Amino acid sequence: MIAIVIFILILSLLIIVHEFGHFIAARLNGVRVENFSLGFGPQLLKKKKNGTEYSLSLIPLGGYVKMAGDSQMEYKGKPDEYFSKSVGRRFQIIFFGPFLNYVLGFLFFWCILFVGYPSLTSKVGGLIDGYGAKEAGLAVGDKIIAVDGKKVNLWEDLQRQIQKRQTRESVNLKVLRGEQALEFNVSIKDKILGDELGEKRTLGIIGISPFDEIVEVRHGFFKSAYLGLKKTIDLTVLTYRGLWRLISGKMSMRDSMTGPLGIFFITSKTAKLGIIAVMHLIAVLSVSLGIFNLLPLPILDGGHIFLLALEKLRKKALSVKAENIVNNVGFTLMITIALVVTYNDILRLYGDKLSKAVGG
Secondary structure, X not given: OHHHHHHHHHHHHHHHHHHHHHHHXXXXXXXXXXXEEEEEEEEEEEEEEOOEEEEEEEEEEEEEEEEOOOOOOOOOXXXXXXXXXXXXXXXXXXXXXXXXXXXXXHHHHHHHHHHOEEEEEOEEEEEOOXXXXXXXXXXXXXXXXXXXXXXXXXXHHHHHHHHOOOOOOEEEEEEEEOOEEEEEEEEOEEEEEEOOOOOEEEEEEOOEEEOOOEEEEOOOHHHHHHHHHHHHHHHXXXXXXXXXXXXXXXXXXXXXXXXXXXXXXXXXXXXXXXXXXXXXXXXXXXXXXXXXXXOOOOOOHHHHHHHHHHHXXXXXXXXXXXXXXXXXXXXXXXXXXXXXXXXXXXXXXHHHHHHHHHHO
16 A cells, blocks of 8 residues: 555656646746646546646546647637747747656755665675685675775775776785785676666676675765766666667567556565665656657657757648647557556566466
């Protein structure tokens, strides 16, 4: 039950921030907003204020901002309607939704880095037979404090420095064993492994696993902002790389996309790890939502931006008929993607159980 509540709260936050971006940009550009809705289906609550009806509906899987004259059929030529504004102003209204999702993700990353997050130390928890660390004489409980002269304290720093090794064959490790400082030259074996996108990469392995020792890491206010921005940019690059691999057929939709069911499953797991893990999930989802919405697909914000660019080049908007065709194609495409993604989520999360149930 708690997982369901957290899932709904996270989804609602992302939707409200996104739609508020459209809402505030519309207001700032003099466009009348008729309805600000969270959710779909039967209305549970509604209130009208300053000409805008705010509503909460039963199904919390989306939301929308309805602006006056935001389709060619409804446009009456009034100055407070969407289509009465210039292409540049309409771009601002459309872009501000995904932009605020992007900003929200950055702010959550910034907050996590400033408040503090748990991280594994560089203490050795296990040694693997046949690899350099065990052969060189490292022992469980050793604390690695430097790699090729570069200080390390966290497991992630240790991994990064080993991958940056100065030679291809070995790495020099400075280790604390109790209060005794020791040095080891550890040979490295190259191993081909898949990264987060399934791409094969050659990584250097010395054959150690982390000790179950966790410390809280926090950074200063401005450094947290810098690292939060870097994390946001890295996530953006990673997402676009994944999209390119999906488009080029190098990665399947099943491995690269998830829908509400998959997000609920991830949320239920994350909720058990604490507030910082939930905040990190919100940041990732918010940035991802912003990026997804900017894709040039009909109905999505990116599709509307593409049509605005087309209007700028043609010096006129699409006809009512063309607009209806684009909207129908976009709606059909989104429903198809939603069904495929949900089907894949069911197979990925519950495929084994379904197979057993059918076979049994």
